[in-house]
Amino acid sequence: MVSAGFESAREDVNVREWVDGWVVSRGASAPLLEPWGYTIHVGQIPHVARHVLAATNDAVLEADVRKATESARGLNWHLKVFADPERVLPWLAPGWEPYGSGDYLMVTELDASETVPGPPPGYRLHTWDRGGVTRVLLTDSDGSFAARGQIAPVGASAVVDQIETAEEHRRRGLGKVVMRTLHAAARAQGSTRAVLACTPEGRLLYEAVGWRTVAPLTNAKFVG
Structure with a gap:
């Protein structure tokens, strides 16, 4: 409309x-x-x-x-x-x-064949849903913040939002764990594609998991 x-x-x-x-x-x-x-x-x-x-x-x-x-x-x-x-x-x-x-502005098709990796050794994965939004949190062995993100599925499309990795935990693959977990959550709710707005730093992560720039x-x- x-x-x-x-x-x-x-x-x-x-x-x-x-x-x-x-x-x-x-x-x-x-x-x-x-x-x-x-x-x-x-x-x-x-x-x-x-x-x-x-x-x-x-x-x-x-x-x-x-x-x-x-x-x-x-x-x-x-x-x-x-x-x-x-x-x-x-x-x-x-x-x-x-x-x-x-x-x-970036988009991707949500691939049903995409595998969802578990957290690297020493990290714990937490997920929860509230108000139509799925949130993902990774913490380290003592419970400190490591990485996070959230996704809001709205019909066939979903919006990835607020992806963040603590500086001391970067370059350990945590961003890919967060993104692929969010992808799977959106697919489970019926979404077939996703869209996001990002910074130059985030663009590298998103391209690595199949996103393209619009x-x-x-x-x-x-x-x-």
Whole structure:
């Protein structure tokens, strides 16, 4: 479904799937449809709400970016545009500042033949479901945090979110254990594909477990 006035041919289904799963993962509001995409209320002091443009790459239009950023004047509203920052940043209305660098939108098909490895020696795997979200936690032998992640299946698609590995536990294969465990959890709930937004560091992990890049991600927020 698209909002009145938005050209459905320019709406990227990967963005809509990411939006629908992200709001479940973070407990945010249902997305409000806009002529250029979606508005989501997050409800945090550093992140009150966000605008997400529905198009990606060359389908993102200057007029849509300007309209979205001109419509928000509240501090700590955020903007997500899945297109090259070199194109997007000159189109921001006054008061908006970029943050982050080199982020991406990525997707994968969930392969039923994928094996799910157990945790390496010295680590314990914990999983639980709450509010439609499956969470995975790896701890070391004394119970300290090692790695985590979560996934929100929404129908045929699922959103992977908040993947993190403690610095002292990196390069031990923990990220792959978390990702493949999340993949299996989503498949068990009927999802056949998944989508995520990531940093440059995360991209290497996701490519290693079969993900591909759809578009770069430009981040900005209103600072007044």
